[in-house]
Amino acid sequence: MRPVGSLSPGFRGRARTLTDRLPPGQYPTESFPVLSAGPTPHVATDGWTFTVTTETGDSRTWTWQQMMDLPQEDIVQDIHCVTRWSKFDTHWRGVSLDVFLEDVETAATYVKATSYGGYTTNLPLADLRGGKAWIVHGYDGFALSPEHGGPARLLVPHLYLWKSAKWVSGLRLTREDEPGFWESVGYHNYGDPWREQRNWGD
Amino acid sequence: MTDDLTHMDGNCLAGPLSEILAVEPTAAWWRCPQCGRSGTLAQLHVYGPEPGMTAVCPGCAYIALRLVKEEDHVWLALGSGTSAVRFRTA
Ligand SMILES: [Zn+2]
Numbered sequence: 001m002r003p004v005g006s007l008s009p010g011f012r013g014r015a016r017t018l019t020d021r022l023p024p025g026q027y028p029t030e031s032f033p034v035l036s037a038g039p040t041p042h043v044a045t046d047g048w049t050f051t052v053t054t055e056t057g058d059s060r061t062w063t064w065q066q067m068m069d070l071p072q073e074d075i076v077q078d079i080h081c082v083t084r085w086s087k088f089d090t091h092w093r094g095v096s097l098d099v100f101l102e103d104v105e106t107a108a109t110y111v112k113a114t115s116y117g118g119y120t121t122n123l124p125l126a127d128l129r130g131g132k133a134w135i136v137h138g139y140d141g142f143a144l145s146p147e148h149g150g151p152a153r154l155l156v157p158h159l160y161l162w163k164s165a166k167w168v169s170g171l172r173l174t175r176e177d178e179p180g181f182w183e184s185v186g187y188h189n190y191g192d193p194w195r196e197q198r199n200w201g202d
Numbered sequence: 203m204t205d206d207l208t209h210m211d212g213n214c215l216a217g218p219l220s221e222i223l224a225v226e227p228t229a230a231w232w233r234c235p236q237c238g239r240s241g242t243l244a245q246l247h248v249y250g251p252e253p254g255m256t257a258v259c260p261g262c263a264y265i266a267l268r269l270v271k272e273e274d275h276v277w278l279a280l281g282s283g284t285s286a287v288r289f290r291t292a
Contacts, residue, residue, distance in 0.1 A: 038265070
């Protein structure tokens, strides 16, 4: 962030707006820190697949090319990490989860997102619908790098960033809410940054 | 996993584990259920410390343990499953 003093008076209104966009307990950053919970998987796009599996075991799989043939969106969103940094106006490119979930018949209310490398995270299915979650493969005009979850990651910017599973490989739709990789060791099941849902019991 | 330079070695588990274990924890022996390799916790590759510490097998990256420190608690999960134990440290 530029210090406010360096902004011309005309930009003060925008600076205030940014403050309003900062959830409690967060600080803004221009960098994009990389947090890792294991070695970075290097997944080639020609072997990449994304599979949605319902609670009855029905599944649908997209290859990289099939995913790229779906309607693409340019996405601008603020992101918030549970380690207290927030980053405004991040630019992504990808496909809305509404597109992947459109023809999926399910009575499930929860999702376990799975990743290459073994990471998992759990979310309510409703949080992946309604134009607020994507599979993204581009960041800032370039292909998403492996460090940031490439070739493709989940992006659910209204929840803490650990919910936006890097190296996403699929979604498993479930009737029960099953804790994922961090949720099972004390992190919050839902993770709303505006309610500071960092830990179990917050 | 030798091409990955972002991890720490398992000796960094000594502090947080000794808060909840009375023995010297990083000398403890561990066997990987996935590739069969064995060694001490000190030989694991550790990622983190934020949002938590993840110790993985140096041979195949199987998840050996996860450790999350909170203000008054340490959470510990052995293995890759969802079963974890929360210790009070304060
Ligand atoms: Zn192993």
